[in-house]
Amino acid sequence: MINKNNNNKDKRLNIGMTVLYLVLTLGGGAAIIGNLISTQWVHGDEWRARGEKRVAEVRTDPARRGNIYSSDGKVLATTVTECDLYLDLYNAPDLDDKGRVKRDGRGNDMETGPIVDSNFAKYLDSACGMLHEAFPSRPAEYYRDRITAERQKERPKRCFLVQRGVPYSVWTRICNLPGWRRGVVKSVDHESVQHQVRAHIYGDMAGNVIGFRNDRSEGTYTGLEGYYDSVLRGQDGLYNYHRLTMSTWFPDDPNAKGHVERRTDDDRVDTIMLRHRHDGSSIISTIDTRYQDIAENALRKALHQYRGTAGCAILMEMKTGYILACANLAIDTSIHDFREVRDRNVAVSDVYEPGSTFKTLLLTAMLSDPGIKIDTAMQVKVGYKDFGGKNGVIKDDHTLAGRDSLNVREVIEQSSNVGMCELGWMYFSERRDTLRHLVERMFPYGKMNPDLNAPEYSTYINDLHASKRDFLNFCYGYSTRINALQLITFYNALGAEGRMVKPLFCKAIVEGDRTTEIKPVVLNPQICSRETARLMRTMLEGVVEHGTGNNIKNNTYGIAGKTGTAVDYRTRLYNGSFAGFFPSENPRYTCLVVLKNSPAYGRQAALVFKAIADCVVAVDKDLSDGGVKSVWPRLQEDSSMAQTRPRLIRGNQKDIRQLYKKLKMPYYSADSSSEWVFYREATDSTRAQYYPYTTTEGIVPNCLGMTAKDAIALLHSAGYKVRVSGYGKVVSQTPRGGQQAKNGSRIEITLR
Numbered sequence: 120m121i122n123k124n125n126n127n128k129d130k131r132l133n134i135g136m137t138v139l140y141l142v143l144t145l146g147g148g149a150a151i152i153g154n155l156i157s158t159q160w161v162h163g164d165e166w167r168a169r170g171e172k173r174v175a176e177v178r179t180d181p182a183r184r185g186n187i188y189s190s191d192g193k194v195l196a197t198t199v200t201e202c203d204l205y206l207d208l209y210n211a212p213d214l215d216d217k218g219r220v221k222r223d224g225r226g227n228d229m230e231t232g233p234i235v236d237s238n239f240a241k242y243l244d245s246a247c248g249m250l251h252e253a254f255p256s257r258p259a260e261y262y263r264d265r266i267t268a269e270r271q272k273e274r275p276k277r278c279f280l281v282q283r284g285v286p287y288s289v290w291t292r293i294c295n296l297p298g299w300r301r302g303v304v305k306s307v308d309h310e311s312v313q314h315q316v317r318a319h320i321y322g323d324m325a326g327n328v329i330g331f332r333n334d335r336s337e338g339t340y341t342g343l344e345g346y347y348d349s350v351l352r353g354q355d356g357l358y359n360y361h362r363l364t365m366s367t368w369f370p371d372d373p374n375a376k377g378h379v380e381r382r383t384d385d386d387r388v389d390t391i392m393l394r395h396r397h398d399g400s401s402i403i404s405t406i407d408t409r410y411q412d413i414a415e416n417a418l419r420k421a422l423h424q425y426r427g428t429a430g431c432a433i434l435m436e437m438k439t440g441y442i443l444a445c446a447n448l449a450i451d452t453s454i455h456d457f458r459e460v461r462d463r464n465v466a467v468s469d470v471y472e473p474g475s476t477f478k479t480l481l482l483t484a485m486l487s488d489p490g491i492k493i494d495t496a497m498q499v500k501v502g503y504k505d506f507g508g509k510n511g512v513i514k515d516d517h518t519l520a521g522r523d524s525l526n527v528r529e530v531i532e533q534s535s536n537v538g539m540c541e542l543g544w545m546y547f548s549e550r551r552d553t554l555r556h557l558v559e560r561m562f563p564y565g566k567m568n569p570d571l572n573a574p575e576y577s578t579y580i581n582d583l584h585a586s587k588r589d590f591l592n593f594c595y596g597y598s599t600r601i602n603a604l605q606l607i608t609f610y611n612a613l614g615a616e617g618r619m620v621k622p623l624f625c626k627a628i629v630e631g632d633r634t635t636e637i638k639p640v641v642l643n644p645q646i647c648s649r650e651t652a653r654l655m656r657t658m659l660e661g662v663v664e665h666g667t668g669n670n671i672k673n674n675t676y677g678i679a680g681k682t683g684t685a686v687d688y689r690t691r692l693y694n695g696s697f698a699g700f701f702p703s704e705n706p707r708y709t710c711l712v713v714l715k716n717s718p719a720y721g722r723q724a725a726l727v728f729k730a731i732a733d734c735v736v737a738v739d740k741d742l743s744d745g746g747v748k749s750v751w752p753r754l755q756e757d758s759s760m761a762q763t764r765p766r767l768i769r770g771n772q773k774d775i776r777q778l779y780k781k782l783k784m785p786y787y788s789a790d791s792s793s794e795w796v797f798y799r800e801a802t803d804s805t806r807a808q809y810y811p812y813t814t815t816e817g818i819v820p821n822c823l824g825m826t827a828k829d830a831i832a833l834l835h836s837a838g839y840k841v842r843v844s845g846y847g848k849v850v851s852q853t854p855r856g857g858q859q860a861k862n863g864s865r866i867e868i869t870l871r
Contacts, residue, residue: 130147146746178360181315182353185399187329187343190406190626193828196344199318202290203283204250205304207233208275238298239270244295250282252863253289255727274384278304287313288838316405317344319842324415325406326459327447328624330572333462343624345572349403352629400630405441405623409738409846410434411733414444417730418712419457422448425695426849427717430457431465433607434731435709437700439639440611440620443708444731464573466603471713473606474685475534475667475721477596480609481543482531483655484557487647491546495654497526499542501535506544510588513540513595516684531658532666534682534721536595543594551583551590561612561646563605570625570637578602596685604715606698611709612643614700616652619643631766660703668697670722672731676736677703680728682721692716697725702730706855708735734846766861768824769797769812771832795833821856822849822868830868838862845870 187196210232212221243266247259262281269279285293294303295564305312319329330342340348414432422430427450436442447465448457463469486493502523503514515537519525530538547554559581566575581598583590592598604622612619621640628635659679664667667682680699687693696713710725772793775845779786786809788796793811801807814820814837822830830849834841842865850871854860 130648131344142276146313156859176360177357180356180358180396182355182396184315184317185351185396185401185629187351188401188403188629189406189411190441191402191407191409193321193408194320195325195408196317196319196404198315200287200313200315201284201316202287203307203312204281204285204290204293205303205312206279206281207277207302208279209277210234210236210239210264210271210275221567231708232302234302237764238296239302242296242299243267246296246299248287248861249292249527249863250285252861252865253286254282264738268395278307284316286863294864321408323459324408325404325411325459327443327573328404328442328445328571329465331461339572341572342464343402343404343571344571344801347625347628350402351399353399354394354397357394361373387633400628402625403627403629403634405443405626406445407443410444410734411446412730412844412846413725414446415448417727418446418448421712421714421719421723421727422450422457423715425714425717425719425723427714427719428465429465429469429715430713431469432712432727432731433466433710434735435607435611435622437615437707437709438620440608440623441626441639442622442624443735445624453785462574464571465713465715467567467569467571467573467575468602469601469715470576470578470600471694471715472599472685473601473696474596474694475536476606476681476683476696476711477599477601478531478534478539478683479555479613479655479659479681479698480558480562481539481594481596482527482658483613483647483651484554484561485542485546486556486651486654487561488546488553490553492548493527493542493546495658498524498526499530499538499545501525501530501533501538501541504537504541506540506587506591508587510586511591512778513537513591528658528661531681532661534662540591540594544588548590554593555583561619561643562601562609563642564601567602567604567608567622569604569622575602578605596683606696607709607711608642609646610680610698610700612646613655614706614709615647617645617647619646620841621701633719643865656703656706657791659699663699663703667722668699668725671725673729676701676732678707678729678732680725682725684720687716690716693719694722695719695724697728699728702736707739708732728825769795769822770825770829772796772809774829775809795829817859817862819854819856819858819860819864819866822852822866823856827850827870834866840865842867843870844868847871 136847151815151833163557182760184195184198186198189195212231217435244259245265247262247266250262251257251259266279266281268273273679290303294300317332319326326342328342330344332342333339333341333345339345344351414434418432419431421427429449430758431445432444433442435442445458447463449460449463449465450456451458451460485491500523501515501519503512505512513536513580515535519533519535525533525535525538527542529535530542543554564578564580578598578601580593581589583593583598589598596854608619608622619642621642623637623639625637627637646683656679659681660677663672663678668678668680671678674790678699678701680697680701683694683696683698685694685696694713694715695717696711698709698711710728710731712724712731713722714727772788772791772795775796776786776788787806790796790811793813795812795814796809797812798809799805799807812820814833816838819839820837822833825833826848827843827846830852831841831843839860840863843866847870849868853867854864860866
């Protein structure tokens with residue numbers, strides 16, 4: 120009986136186990152089949168894409184950004200390679216299978232790691248010295264202490280960041296230190312440590328015009344870089360890559376031997392090159408480095424002398440509107456010097472009350488009113504005048520040789536506030552809107568929208584009906600706020616007999632062999648009559664001849680311009696300015712200088728104007744009508760003088776040969792294949808000719824007599840950095856030619 124019950128229990132247990140087994144088997148099988156169906160058909164595309172991504176991916180081939188050139192042919196901004204320096208500092212004794220330190224043939228302990236101790240200690244100072252040369256603000260000891268401290272840890276980092284943004288040449292030299300190549304990390308998180316950045320070749324020169332990478336918006340730029348970004352950027356290429364090993368990828372090459380085109384399910388050929396790379400086009404800016412350099416130096420000197428906080432100096436070509444120089448300097452308290460402060464384009468972004476430079480516009484507007492006739496010989500009250508009511512007293516800040524009246528011409532020449540208020544009150548006190556409309560018709564109060572990415576804030580005129588004082592202030596350059604670019608645009612139009620053109624910072628776009636010129640843009644074909652413009656020109660000439668600007672009078676060329684001084688009554692400091700054009704006999708250039716928040720008057724700003732104008736007159740030999748006679752025609756006629764023409768002492772042989780060809784002079788060379796040559800006078804046994812000039816590694820080339828372009832190219836090719844000051848040819852260099860200097864050292868050259 121007991122056995123029978125046990126048998127029944129065993130049968131039931133076996134049946135239960137069988138059922139459970141069948142349920143698990145069928146359920147598991149169904150789950151597997153379900154997953155297979157889901158994987159193959161429901162989520163098949165997703166899983167196939169994931170699998171393909173592990174062995175294939177689309178990568179970008181970055182386009183090279185175009186260069187920005189100056190109008191005189193120099194590179195202002197280009198793309199260079201920088202590297203983030205990472206070191207693998209791991210190092211340990213090399214042990215055998217029994218845990219003992221291995222020894223080399225000389226009995227020395229063997230080490231394992233990218234940089235062994237002997238090479239690390241021997242060349243650490245060299246590496247730190249190179250980094251100090253690239254980043255002078257950080258001493259070599261800074262890098263030595265950081266690297267040594269990390270190396271001495273029990274578990275040093277295998278990827279230790281030493282310095283970001285290391286120049287490619289310095290990074291390469293560190294890689295080439297004996298025993299260091301494996302220790303310099305080439306990629307981090309599968310990303311190369313090398314990257315392309317924009318470099319301003321001349322440092323801060325015209326920095327805000329060229330433009331900077333915008334910190335507030337990734338991938339955008341300011342200045343020309345931002346405005347012409349679509350032109351400069353180009354188009355990145357897209358390529359298919361496949362994995363060769365776990366960490367090695369290679370691009371598909373349709374021309375490679377054995378290449379087989381892959382076809383997709385819909386019988387399309389899988390594209391190898393998804394998109395061609397198109398490098399960006401270059402642009403030629405209107406900036407001339409010769410004028411820009413003198414403008415910045417003269418402006419910086421004045422700001423230091425008169426303790427200002429900021430300033431700008433703009434030089435504009437009258438006919439085209441091309442901005443040949445635009446210096447924007449502001450105080451940098453960290454270095455106690457004036458420089459191009461990022462994202463502060465003083466000429467465009469700063470608005471200010473212009474003061475007396477605005478009187479030119481006001482008188483031009485008054486003379487253009489068809490409803491009145493102003494006789495410029497008419498006498499008006501100056502010195503002191505009470506126009507009645509509260510705050511109705513106006514007085515001049517300077518004496519006028521005891522005179523209580525001047526004619527209209529003299530009012531401008533002597534910059535009388537009372538005289539301008541007398542004219543305004545006499546003709547427009549009951550027609551204030553008329554004066555305002557006349558001014559707005561000929562002055563570009565709307566945003567200029569220059570071809571620069573720079574913030575431009577609204578300019579305006581106060582409500583002239585708000586009070587008598589507001590109207591009187593307006594009559595001598597207050598109660599209005601403008602920017603410097605607007606003011607120079609007006610003066611440029613006045614010098615061009617009323618034709619107003621837009622200020623331009625880009626001259627041409629270069630795409631391959633094709634150059635597209637940016638043509639002048641006329642904003643207003645006639646802001647006033649030619650007669651009125653000519654009359655105002657004679658008045659502005661009087662300002663310089665015997666008025667408030669007589670400190671820049673000269674006998675070489677004429678200047679027509681106006682001083683301006685606007686006081687900030689809270690700080691008792693001034694915005695001193697001078698605006699005008701030259702040569703006044705046949706105007707070709709317009710210039711404006713503004714010194715902000717300093718004790719300087721408009722007369723001091725005029726000195727900066729004069730320094731810039733002197734440079735232009737010296738360089739532009741076509742200014743014969745302005746009193747500067749070119750000696751070139753006389754040299755061509757006088758063969759004896761032609762024989763004494765100065766020759767280029769050193770330079771690029773190709774350029775020198777072309778120059779001689781244009782001058783139709785014989786050219787003699789001892790070696791026509793040499794890239795660089797120097798000139799040697801004739802001796803008893805040899806004739807005067809050019810000889811090859813070669814450089815030696817570690818020896819500084821002699822650049823005396825070279826042009827800036829050739830000197831920079833030669834020094835760069837020899838592995839040196841260059842700092843340039845002045846304009847013209849090289850007259851001195853430090854260190855001197857022939858001295859020893861490490862690769863990567865900075866050579867300072869002075870031009871004159």
